[in-house]
Amino acid sequence: MDKKKKLLLIALGIVIAALAVFGVLKYRKATPLICLDAGHGGSDTGAMTDDRLEKDDNLKMTLAVGKILEEKGYRVIYTRKDDSTVSLEERYEFSNEKKATVFVSIHRNSADDTDVTGIEAWIKNTSPVPDLSLAKTVLKKLDEVGFGKNRGVSAGYRGDITKNYAVNAGTKCKSCLLELGFMTNIGDNKLFDRNFDAYAAAIADGIIDSL
Numbered sequence: 001m002d003k004k005k006k007l008l009l010i011a012l013g014i015v016i017a018a019l020a021v022f023g024v025l026k027y028r029k030a031t032p033l034i035c036l037d038a039g040h041g042g043s044d045t046g047a048m049t050d051d052r053l054e055k056d057d058n059l060k061m062t063l064a065v066g067k068i069l070e071e072k073g074y075r076v077i078y079t080r081k082d083d084s085t086v087s088l089e090e091r092y093e094f095s096n097e098k099k100a101t102v103f104v105s106i107h108r109n110s111a112d113d114t115d116v117t118g119i120e121a122w123i124k125n126t127s128p129v130p131d132l133s134l135a136k137t138v139l140k141k142l143d144e145v146g147f148g149k150n151r152g153v154s155a156g157y158r159g160d161i162t163k164n165y166a167v168n169a170g171t172k173c174k175s176c177l178l179e180l181g182f183m184t185n186i187g188d189n190k191l192f193d194r195n196f197d198a199y200a201a202a203i204a205d206g207i208i209d210s211l
Contacts, residue, residue: 032211033075035100038062039107039166039177040136042085047086047110049183053106055083057192060181064200069207092170102134103175104207105167108192109182117185118149122177124164125156130174130210138178138206145198147181147191174210 018086031211040046040061046054055160066076077098097102109120119142121135143150153176157163165177180199181188192199 011167031073031075032101033077033098034066034069034175034207035077035098035103035171036062036066036069036093036106037079037091037095037103038081039105041080041083045181047108049110049189052117052183052189054183056111057108057180058106058184059083061196061200061203064196065104065106065203065207068201068204072204074207074208088166089170090169095175096170096172099110100171100173102207102211103167103171103173104134104138105165105175105177105205106203107177107179109179110184111182112184114182114184114186116182117188118151119143119147120151120179120182121153122157122165122168122179123153123155123175124168125161127155131168131176134174134207134210135176135178137210138203139156141202141206141209142180142199145195145202146193147199148188151179 008023038055038060040055044055046058048054057083062078063081066078069076078098079094079095081085091105092103103201117141121139123131123135134187139150155161168175168177181192183189
């Protein structure tokens with residue numbers, strides 16, 4: 001092979017490599033980045049009922065939702081993928097640093113009254129339209145599967161609506177905090193376990209529909 005052909009092949013290789021890199025960057029820019037937050041973790045167990053820990057239910061559901069989203073071609077990042085302790089600040093700072101498109105924090109609820117039941121979502125008390133749309137869409141999808149009572153979307157913080165949940169207040173993208181039934185309610189726990197896969201799919205579909 002003469003020198004001229006060799007240089008031509010090298011130049012062609014550089015062009016192909018550049019186009020490939022451009023394609024990857026374009027894909028990353030165009031494809032939404034979804035940050036999933038499994039509430040609590042590590043030394044922070046969250047709600048407890050007998051030997052059932054909220055942090056475990058949260059993580060299990062978060063990973064299931066993430067897997068579905070990834071299989072559908074979406075980019076997903078996680079504030080935790082194991083039983084580790086992650087501060088609230090670390091959660092929203094991670095999302096902001098990665099420039100996530102949407103942030104969803106997954107939790108289970110609890111109450112002194114064991115008859116209290118249902119799903120709900122929380123958004124910033126400034127009630128931004130994108131956050132409200134995200135929360136409503138996810139709850140609608142869960143409602144279609146069937147999760148007892150739909151308690152709707154609330155703004156602020158339980159017990160003081162002038163405040164916000166830290167992860168909602170700190171994230172720069174649209175966000176919501178989901179409460180997937182009450183761990184203190186036997187019926188909600190049965191529904192969570194029985195319809196686990198359907199709920200994971202519903203949350204994933206709700207996130208996608210809100211993008």
